[in-house]
Amino acid sequence: MGETKCRYCTTRNLALFAGLDEGDLRRVHQPIKEVALAQQDALYRMNERGSALFTLRSGVMKLMQYLPDGSQRIVRLLRDSDALGLETLVGQPYQHDAIALTDCMICVIPVEVVDLLGREQPRLYRELMTRWQQALSEADVWLTEFTTGTARQRVARLLLRLACPEGGNHLPLFGREDIGAMVGLTTETVSRTIAELRRQGLLRDRGANIHECNREMLRRIADGEE
Amino acid sequence: MGETKCRYCTTRNLALFAGLDEGDLRRVHQPIKEVALAQQDALYRMNERGSALFTLRSGVMKLMQYLPDGSQRIVRLLRDSDALGLETLVGQPYQHDAIALTDCMICVIPVEVVDLLGREQPRLYRELMTRWQQALSEADVWLTEFTTGTARQRVARLLLRLACPEGGNHLPLFGREDIGAMVGLTTETVSRTIAELRRQGLLRDRGANIHECNREMLRRIADGEE
């Protein structure tokens, strides 16, 4: 059961273990489990100590952090074959609440498996480092794009990046609350801003699904050209 | 010459190669060079392709990113034995402008050295992963602490974290412009905010050096309790 899944990952060249041969995999997929999460479920909580990391097979998850005053911030989104909980690899407790934004399928990978395989397959480390770098780049982008400029600019950038990106792979428009937590605005401001974009015909959506969006115009707004 | 430096790093258990034995080190320190940077110098620029990563021996550096509209944001600070330019390890161009905030001494480590050593010393990868995780945690902290709340809160948090942290290791108060780029405020607002903290006696400084600061009060402000 686990086997087909891991091989699937391998062929798609997406997941952590891409590039390992059959022998390596055989030793691996025994302990690898799979977990299904419903929307709103938590995969782990901040400061928990875990002994596994995770790969997202399908769905979208959010990583959240909190401040003493109760305000919360979405620090990153994960999808496709992104990795979560890498911090366990270096002995740290989880740094966020990991919560499912949609239903999710997740591979659970015990730390020992990585330690074991890594000893003979340094390639695995390269793969891991790539994941880490991805996360870091993403964090930096959020810092520069979603915390600067007017509400209009931030929302436009978020739409361009998540809801109607260049190469397909659209995400649904999540709740206003979540959007607010991503770009550092209140739900009301987000609502107003999106409503205005609609009125100007830059955006056409029904419910959570976006049907059409004027990427050029949004880009100009995002870049502060109007 | 390089030798004593690397050994120094080892004993202090700080730098990348801590934990490697003498034999390993001997193979390493030949190609490792050292570079001195004056304040304001750039170590590398965004989108450059490099073939080295770096370790900060002394001084403070900032990592910057820019937006199309010209606004800039400081994405992270580095000091002590922090690592820079890890992205070269996974074949990516540098993701930031790396600029010296003070005079700096820096070790330049060719990527090949890491690839080479890593093959026989998986422990090195663990060290690298730790660095990556440090950077990521730092990025997340900035996202939650320096982009939420009022100007007063943000500046208070910045002071607590950089200028007068718990265990010594104070940083100087950098220029208002830089502070603004860290917390997402204009130089004027930063100036006003700091001035007011001074007036309230929570802060005593001369020039860039802080002499005294009321950590308890600052914490209360940071947490939005007043």
Place this chain on the structure above:
DNA sequence: CGCCCAGTTGAGGACACTCAATAGCGGTGG
């Protein structure tokens, strides 16, 4: 049908930004 929750819209005010003038500090040259 009515409840509940999410989104929308409105009015008012607070906070930070903009533009502009002033003050302080260090360095340079007369």
Place this chain on the structure above:
DNA sequence: CCACCGCTATTGAGTGTCCTCAACTGGGCG
């Protein structure tokens, strides 16, 4: 030694944006 310059920090006045609080709408579901 002092005068002057340039740069950074500070302060002020006015404005705009976003937040707060609150009412209203609409869809989903018991």
